[in-house]
Amino acid sequence: MQLFASRCKSERKTIGLVPTMGYLHSGHMSLVKNSKNISDYTVVSIFVNPTQFAPNEDYNQYPRDIERDVKLLFEQGVDAVFIPDPETIYPKNYQTYVEVENISKILEGKTRPIHFRGVATIVSILFNCVKPDYAFFGQKDAQQCAVIKQMVNDLKLDVEIKICPLIRENDGLALSSRNIFLSEQERKDALVLNKSLQTGKEFIGKGERKASIILKEMEKLIASISSSQLDYVQIVDVESYSVQEELKDGTEYYLLVACKIGKTRLIDNIIVKA
Numbered sequence: 001m002q003l004f005a006s007r008c009k010s011e012r013k014t015i016g017l018v019p020t021m022g023y024l025h026s027g028h029m030s031l032v033k034n035s036k037n038i039s040d041y042t043v044v045s046i047f048v049n050p051t052q053f054a055p056n057e058d059y060n061q062y063p064r065d066i067e068r069d070v071k072l073l074f075e076q077g078v079d080a081v082f083i084p085d086p087e088t089i090y091p092k093n094y095q096t097y098v099e100v101e102n103i104s105k106i107l108e109g110k111t112r113p114i115h116f117r118g119v120a121t122i123v124s125i126l127f128n129c130v131k132p133d134y135a136f137f138g139q140k141d142a143q144q145c146a147v148i149k150q151m152v153n154d155l156k157l158d159v160e161i162k163i164c165p166l167i168r169e170n171d172g173l174a175l176s177s178r179n180i181f182l183s184e185q186e187r188k189d190a191l192v193l194n195k196s197l198q199t200g201k202e203f204i205g206k207g208e209r210k211a212s213i214i215l216k217e218m219e220k221l222i223a224s225i226s227s228s229q230l231d232y233v234q235i236v237d238v239e240s241y242s243v244q245e246e247l248k249d250g251t252e253y254y255l256l257v258a259c260k261i262g263k264t265r266l267i268d269n270i271i272v273k274a
């Protein structure tokens, strides 16, 4: 991978990297399209990163289908697919981790304390292997985008981060590799995530500016689905990713939801202007 990257560099070509954990869907493919639009070469990495999963999480169960993914990617015209082994990335005596402090501790980071340390570490390693000019991430994982942007700024990494829109099914469910775990009933129940976001948006549209009131309405809707187990609903500033109590007119916010449907943990968000 490093040789390929060096060769591209010596040709003065730009490289776009799309980091993924595989089991690809149209959300991933939209990142690939964005990369192909502006990069000379597009590299997609597929790596289910063990250091971002806690022992009680679904590292072993995470869906994998490398053959299908690779076929899909070459049909789409990507230039290289990087599929390292866990032992290559993290050899026996591996000791180095990247920690982005404050932003990694709230929301997703509260429920998943080691998650963003693993993410920042693997993304740093991928940047060093692929040497991208651009790296593409999905708004679906809004906090991950904020963590990566913070890391790139803090460490002065020479890569431009591009955030791409969240892709949904026709009925509004955010595409996720984990949707495969949902039963037929749970698949229907899972629509409550997007519905709760739309409810929040409606309240903001009607002029409500108190986060607690907006969030209560969203919580009520989620509680009406018996298979749901809410982790959090929250409103954060798009720029700073800080939690807001009172919204300001003209400012953009992420409405966020994280919720289990049955045993499957799902996240979703929308951007709303107050």
Ligand code: AMP
Residues within 6 Å of the ligand: 019, 020, 021, 022, 026, 027, 028, 030, 031, 136, 137, 138, 139, 140, 141, 164, 165, 166, 167, 168, 174, 175, 176, 177
């Ligand atoms: P993952 O394979 O889940 O680690 O995701 C790889 C990349 O695809 C991340 O940058 C995600 O934010 C992005 N992604 C995942 N789902 C979607 C989606 N529904 N729409 C847009 N991007 C997505």
